[in-house]
Ligand SMILES: Nc1ncnc2c1ncn2[C@@H]1O[C@H](COP(=O)(O)OP(=O)(O)OP(=O)(O)O)[C@@H](O)[C@H]1O
């Protein structure tokens with residue numbers, strides 16, 4: 267029931283090891299601090315969920331940031347009204363974003379292709395605008411939704427667990443604070459669970475039906491599948507993953523703002539998935555990490571650091587190299603990312619995962635193993 | 647009132663279909679007997695595929711209705727019609743090009759077992775031993791077992807056709823509709839397919855087959871209907887059709903061999 271194939275189990279073990287050892291292997295890249303690693307984990311969850319829709323069914327949503335936002339707002343409201351414990355907060359975030367996805371999906375899925383994408387974009391932009399206008403009682407508009415000392419927190423009050431310390435209350439897990447490394451490991455464990463869930467979906471008959479829809483929807487219908495509810499289920503599941511990611515954003519930093527629902531956020535998760543490899547298990551995670559790395563580390567590199575790095579070069583050459591490179595770092599990180607994206611889409615349409623596969627095939631061929639046995643390899 | 651008589655499994659009653667000004671089907675009254683193989687022949691553009699499209703709900707008839715075993719099909723969604731036990735091989739193969747050949751055959755088996763919609767996350771495709779075994783057996787019968795791991799899109803046209811036939815057969819439909827199942831196949835593959843269709847004939851499955859290849863028609867059909875310009879101009883036993891002068895006139899250009 268909870269079992270995985272041997273291949274998937276190995277993948278899960280490798281994945282868990284990679285995620286849990288982030289503080290070690292990210293250190294040489296200057297990214298091994300909890301705040302950033304948390305983001306790596308959270309956006310990977312977002313992308314994994316997005317990939318269940320886009321990767322398996324081929325339906326491209328341009329509005330998934332809406333669910334990220336809904337998850338965030340729900341979480342902060344759960345902190346305010348119920349409890350500072352993150353359990354109920356995550357649970358409600360998943361449920362509420364699921365309901366949202368059900369509504370948006372129900373209407374958007376009446377169309378396919380570009381019209382579907384536009385509808386999701388329209389819904390997300392609508393949510394974004396409403397958060398600044400009519401919905402300010404819920405979202406607190408531009409200030410964003412914040413915690414306050416005198417929030418009711420009914421559940422906490424019931425159990426007499428009202429925080430007495432000075433300052434704002436902090437999110438907790440069974441009374442344990444979730445800041446710093448605890449926060450990172452919390453997100454890491456949830457990411458591993460999310461990866462496992464996506465493995466289960468990929469390997470299930472449900473996942474196969476979604477791939478069938480991507481491959482040939484006509485055949486699916488004439489084969490007896492009612493494709494509409496399959497699509498809706500995929501949409502809701504991926505919306506729930508996004509809601510969970512939104513919850514974690516608010517858990518590690520207890521506030522929620524509408525900018526999380528902006529279309530650039532929706533676009534980012536599309537980039538992450540395509541960069542890493544659409545429809546693969548690892549692709550979205552790799553894409554998410556890469557983009558977050560560029561956004562946070564590459565963008566922080568400045569001319570002084572470059573000068574330091576190339577100080578061994580003769581003066582004139584050093585100035586030249588630094589001038590050229592400085593266009594690609596710091597504020598220019600978008601340029602690097604954009605170039606990388608274009609190169610990958612043109613030369614590796616399957617993303618970095620495809621690049622990796624090609625490399626492996628080439629290496630194998632060099633070893634020249636004579637092997638004529640074909641085995642069944644489910645499409646990834 | 648349209649009523650299915652005891653051993654008539656499919657009845658297209660008074661079906662008309664116009665595409666704009668074009669009368670693709672007029673006055674069609676077709677009865678298919680249960681367990682029989684019924685061939686529909688006719689020149690290009692006669693309306694043969696359109697008739698199948700009306701039956702499986704791909705296009706609505708302009709008037710008239712199709713009844714399958716007492717159930718009116720007209721107005722039902724394609725997946726509902728399939729769930730009643732009707733599978734179809736298309737004139738241009740409709741397969742899942744991005745899925746492995748084995749999964750192409752397993753997917754229809756899931757639709758048969760689990761119905762039109764079921765979220766089943768607990769079991770994996772690999773742990774569905776029974777369905778996998780069934781799929782492998784059918785691929786064996788059809789001669790595609792060696793290619794079960796390849797993407798279906800990489801198959802030749804003839805192989806895609808055979809794959810599509812396998813996808814329909816695994817559903818064990820009560821009524822199998824075949825639109826030129828051997829077109830584009832080599833002589834050898836055509837004969838294998840005829841053999842396979844013969845074999846399932848004994849299992850009691852009803853088949854409607856559209857075919858241009860007279861060798862195939864006369865080796866399989868129990869009954870033949872001839873369609874020309876959207877009308878059924880003759881219907882009867884193979885021998886009768888062979889000798890019918892109207893048929894020779896309209897379709898066969900004078901002689902049937
Ligand atoms: N969807 C459609 N829209 C408009 N006209 C159509 C449509 N489908 C078929 N037709 C027309 O209806 C007529 C019958 O077509 P149909 O495909 O049923 O012929 P057929 O007997 O299957 O021919 P063939 O042997 O070439 O497959 C043709 O003139 C065709 O152009």
Ligand SMILES: [Mg+2]
Nearest residue numbers: 694695696737
């Ligand atoms: Mg035709």
